[in-house]
Amino acid sequence: MTDRHDDMPWDLDDDELVRSALMSLREDVSVQPLPEPAFVRARAEGRDEVSGDTVVTLATRRRRSFILLAGVAAAALIATGTGLLVQAGDGTAPPAATSTDSAGEPTMHMLDSTEWSAALGLPVASTVGTAKPDGQCFQTPRSDTWERRVSTLSDGRVVAGQWIGTASGGTNAPTDAIDTAVAQCEKTYTVTQRVTEDLPGDSRFRSWHARGKDGSTYWWVEATRGASTSYLTVAELDGMTYTSEEMRQVAQSALGDVDLTTQSIAP
């Protein structure tokens, strides 16, 4: 496989030289045997036990700053259930947790309940796909491929939602839909903080912190890489508050760059 670049001279001998040089590194890899697969499985399974502790520890830490405002919580429940994060609707079988592009490469990751629990410091009981892809502010474009899941606490309150959109036949992620959703929501909510940041791997993170007239507060988060984007919404329930840094880690988890179950979120 050789891609010529017509603007600059190129020598096929050089091509072979580079290929051989890179292939030679295989010998270094072979010198030290890799661990047995049972070791790798144990590494993963050992983490599962640790991750449970992580969730508990994080939840405990967050409870130290727990400020229960029953009115706010109730308002958040109503706002969440009826609008911003859309109603849970009829649960359907969850889609694949990692979306892939046409080459089968993972592009975006759907957070599961364990990851949301670690991220939010709340016991997220379920994360399920839904047949109702639209929310009050977010209208799923028909021209692109979108998946969606909604996450609820054990009492049924919606605490988070996630959409993953992949451009159909193009290379630009369908972020217009997110811009439109945010613009729509700004008619009802006051945006108090906006963050735009480039992330490693040619990725982009955007977040908005918003407050409703009833005092309920939310984060809207975008993570974009290549032709895919993920839009995540988080309700700050039960006195929980989150920082933009924490939302960036949520975004990085959606990008597949951070494992929230093993990485403690910054206080």
Place this chain on the structure above:
Amino acid sequence: MKGGEASAEAEFDDFYRSTAQGVVHLVYAATGDLELARDSAQEAFARAWQRWDQVRATDEPGAWVRTVARRIAISAWRKDTNRDKAMERHGEPPSPAGPTVDRVTVVAALRTLGPEVRETLALHYLADMSVEDISRQTGAPPGTIKARLHRGRAQLAKTLTDKEDHDD
């Protein structure tokens, strides 16, 4: 996949044995750091096992692991912002794997390239990916990938050739 069935374990074990070295090789070329490549590959396979039902159902589980391993390595590499400066001060750390002099030259030459250029070369030559494939996976435009590919192999070839001439 906690406490997974024996068949799933056997399937994962076969997958690991048949692909792990290739993943380490790819990440090694992309970073120039063998230990980082080994750690990243192990972590990627561990994550694959955690969600094996989903990974095994993808069109190409190997591609999933390769991508995750690369992202872990790149993330770790970028977090260690002092690494390059330390190398400049103290020189290359000795590799416990003890590569031959020729491969030390290759690694040293790779490390003269930027991380994006190294990654592009590794994906092209070791994962046999086209410019379009690399563009899709990395999110960089095809023109950028072409430029990185051309610049990287030209610079690498020159460095290696100069070394050979010098040795002669």
